[in-house]
Amino acid sequence: xxxxxxxxxxxxxxxxxxxxxxxxxxxxxxxxxxxxxxxxxxxxxxxxxxxxxxxxxxxxxxxxxxxxxxxxxxxxxxxxxxxxxxxxxxxxxxxxxxxxxxxxxxxxxxxxxxxxxxxxxxxxxxxxxxxxxxxxxxxxxxxxxxxxxxxxxxxxxxxxxxxxxxxxxxxxxxxxxxxxxxxxxxxxxxxxxxxxxxxxxxxxxxxxxxxxxxxxxxxxxxxxxxxxxxxxxxxxxxxxxxxxxxxxxxxxxxxxxxxxxxxxxxxxxxxxxxxxxxxxxxxxxxxxxxxxxxxxxxxxxxxxxxxxxxx
Amino acid sequence: xxxxxxxxxxxxxxxxxxxxxxxxxxxxxxxxxxxxxxxxxxxxxxxxxxxxxxxxxxxxxxxxxxxxxxxxxxxxxxxxxxxxxxxxxxxxxxxxxxxxxxxxxxxxxxxxxxxxxxxxxxxxxxxxxxxxxxxxxxxxxxxxxxxxxxxxxxxxxxxxxxxxxxxxxxxxxxxxxxxxxxxxxxxxxxxxxxxxxxxxxxxxxxxxxxxxxxxxxxxxxxxxxxxxxxxxxxxxxxxxxxxxxxxxxxxxxxxxxxxxxxxxxxxxxxxxxxxxxxxxxxxxxxxxxxxxxxxxxxxxxxxxxxxxxxx
Numbered sequence: 105x106x107x108x109x110x111x112x113x114x115x116x117x118x119x120x121x122x123x124x125x126x127x128x129x130x131x132x133x134x135x136x137x138x139x140x141x142x143x144x145x146x147x148x149x150x151x152x153x154x155x156x157x158x159x160x161x162x163x164x165x166x167x168x169x170x171x172x173x174x175x176x177x178x179x180x181x182x183x184x185x186x187x188x189x190x191x192x193x194x195x196x197x198x199x200x201x202x203x204x205x206x207x208x209x210x211x212x213x214x215x216x217x218x219x220x221x222x223x224x225x226x227x228x229x230x231x232x233x234x235x236x237x238x239x240x241x242x243x244x245x246x247x248x249x250x251x252x253x254x255x256x257x258x259x260x261x262x263x264x265x266x267x268x269x270x271x272x273x274x275x276x277x278x279x280x281x282x283x284x285x286x287x288x289x290x291x292x293x294x295x296x297x298x299x300x301x302x303x304x305x306x307x308x309x310x311x312x313x314x315x316x317x318x319x320x321x322x323x324x325x326x327x328x329x330x331x332x333x334x335x336x337x338x339x340x341x342x343x344x345x346x347x348x349x350x351x352x353x354x355x356x357x358x359x360x361x362x363x364x365x366x367x368x369x370x371x372x373x374x375x376x377x378x379x380x381x382x383x384x385x386x387x388x389x390x391x392x393x394x395x396x397x398x399x400x401x402x403x404x405x406x407x408x409x410x411x412x413x414x415x
Numbered sequence: 416x417x418x419x420x421x422x423x424x425x426x427x428x429x430x431x432x433x434x435x436x437x438x439x440x441x442x443x444x445x446x447x448x449x450x451x452x453x454x455x456x457x458x459x460x461x462x463x464x465x466x467x468x469x470x471x472x473x474x475x476x477x478x479x480x481x482x483x484x485x486x487x488x489x490x491x492x493x494x495x496x497x498x499x500x501x502x503x504x505x506x507x508x509x510x511x512x513x514x515x516x517x518x519x520x521x522x523x524x525x526x527x528x529x530x531x532x533x534x535x536x537x538x539x540x541x542x543x544x545x546x547x548x549x550x551x552x553x554x555x556x557x558x559x560x561x562x563x564x565x566x567x568x569x570x571x572x573x574x575x576x577x578x579x580x581x582x583x584x585x586x587x588x589x590x591x592x593x594x595x596x597x598x599x600x601x602x603x604x605x606x607x608x609x610x611x612x613x614x615x616x617x618x619x620x621x622x623x624x625x626x627x628x629x630x631x632x633x634x635x636x637x638x639x640x641x642x643x644x645x646x647x648x649x650x651x652x653x654x655x656x657x658x659x660x661x662x663x664x665x666x667x668x669x670x671x672x673x674x675x676x677x678x679x680x681x682x683x684x685x686x687x688x689x690x691x692x693x694x695x696x697x698x699x700x701x702x703x704x705x706x707x708x709x710x711x712x713x714x715x716x717x718x719x720x721x722x723x724x725x726x
Contacts (some may be wrong), residue, residue, distance in 0.1 A: 111576070153550040197514075199520050200522055202519050202520055202521055202522050202523075203508075203517060203518050203519040203523060203525055204518060205516075205518060206514060207513070207514050207516060208514040209511055209513055209515050209714065209719060210529070210711070210715050210717045211511055211512050211513050211527065211528075211711070212513075212514060212527065212529055213527065213528055213529060214514055214525055214526075214527040215525075215526055215527075215528075216522065216523065216524065216525040216526075217522075217524055217526075218521070218522040218523055218524060228546045232543075252508065314700060316433035399522065400521070400522070403520065404520035405520050408520060
């Protein structure tokens with residue numbers, strides 16, 4: 105009796121991370137491997153909606169990966185992965201982010217591609233393996249693509265994401281624009297959350313040249329719901345930055361309709377953020393026209409700015 | 416007028432590294448990109464033979480990559496790459512080794528697969544792109560596969576390497592066993608070299624938990640040519656270990672016909688090597704039955720042993 109391999113996405117799981125874990129486990133099982141989809145934490149409302157919509161069981165909660173074999177999807181950095189990953193055997197990685205700090209002793213499959221979602225790469229992997237994509241899986245993959253690319257509107261969107269979305273929408277027979285709007289509505293349900301839930305629900309931690317930086321993002325069609333309670337939000341950000349000893353905690357409140365972001369900031373190292381993003385914070389707030397993607401329009405700039413700062 | 420992108424393999428280039436750089440540059444040029452094949456140093460006799468055999472120009476020598484855009488093939492570690500890579504923009508990586516320490520700020524294509532040669536992955540990339548493999552390129556890719564897998568005999572060899580070699584041999588219309596033996600003969604031309612050229616001609620440097628470890632390999636059908644001058648070889652290894660401040664310098668003298676290796680050792684940290692390889696050195700020599708692959712049968716064991724040592 106051997107242990108299964110877990111496919112797991114990043115902390116604070118989002119729709120692309122959960123759908124990619126489910127889809128890749130499905131593909132690997134079709135190929136005869138004992139692979140189980142897993143998650144690091146609770147689902148957000150959008151992802152819960154997706155899982156219900158396509159009638160799949162939610163992945164198992166994996167508290168600690170120490171001693172396990174794991175496949176990482178939708179991330180490749182220790183600061184974003186499951187607890188215990190340092191003592192797990194990482195056997196594969198499928199991702200679409202910057203190349204992070206994970207090293208292995210053996211050669212493994214690591215497929216990182218600069219496309220809009222991990223689900224886009226998984227669609228390709230089904231094709232590469234000559235496996236038919238089951239309807240349920242097609243629904244999940246479509247959801248991952250539409251969620252991560254803001255219905256193909258984010259600047260991270262590529263032709264391959266468009267082609268995959270069109271094809272998956274055909275398989276499941278839905279209008280992807282209409283279905284995408286349903287997803288956005290779910291994603292925008294921020295009003296019911298506490299400030300702490302809001303700022304941490306889509307949150308990533310980075311190690312920039314030895315400094316810990318937290319970057320949260322709230323994607324919504326109603327930014328005013330967040331910005332109207334700005335004092336409470338900033339107070340929560342201060343608490344989190346202090347608790348976790350962050351150099352800086354940046355929160356992007358992204359307006360999905362106007363396609364821009366308002367940034368809020370906490371922590372001592374505001375200057376490299378201003379330099380990196382070429383902006384000035386007034387009362388800890390800055391407007392970032394055209395910024396929709398944390399990954400593409402914020403992370404590289406901050407990494408460079410923090411690197412230059414310490415050099 | 417824009418600068419070209421350089422495709423470059425590891426230091427102490429071998430046949431897979433050079434052929435992969437040539438083949439990938441060809442594919443990218445077919446696709447309209449301004450990409451130039453490059454190398455970090457002189458060709459070994461086997462690779463020179465291959466380049467002559469298929470009538471291609473040798474890649475340009477790139478002394479310093481600082482400020483350039485580079486695609487890395489056949490390696491993904493700073494300790495093995497071109498000088499100045501820390502200050503270059505790494506735009507893609509195609510490899511078949513363990514995952515190393517390279518990080519990027521932007522998402523890039525990083526395709527690492529656990530197969531016997533980078534040339535095997537490149538064969539796949541031509542197929543993925545629906546590009547016909549030109550005869551010359553097929554000859555180079557076949558050479559990369561046969562060289563890195565010791566004519567499909569190394570334990571790193573996979574079904575995909577076999578399938579690719581068979582298909583490429585069809586394209587160029589050669590008997591791959593016969594051609595492979597020609598390559599082995601070239602690879603074995605160690606007798607004409609100085610001890611220093613011998614121990615450094617196929618050499619890789621690793622950072623294991625902060626300790627610098629050099630691992631050289633001489634693959635030959637006549638190990639006696641090396642072992643008969645063991646004193647001179649060990650003296651050279653001592654010099655190199657001292658010059659470069661290595662914790663250990665391990666040299667594998669691999670018998671391509673018997674499919675085993677004799678290891679020689681220099682530097683202070685012999686104990687973790689003995690632990691890792693489960694062997695004992697007598698007069699700085701140990702016999703390693705069945706060991707042919709540095710990558711698969713030596714590097715992971717030493718990495719673990721040096722990690723446990725420092726923990």
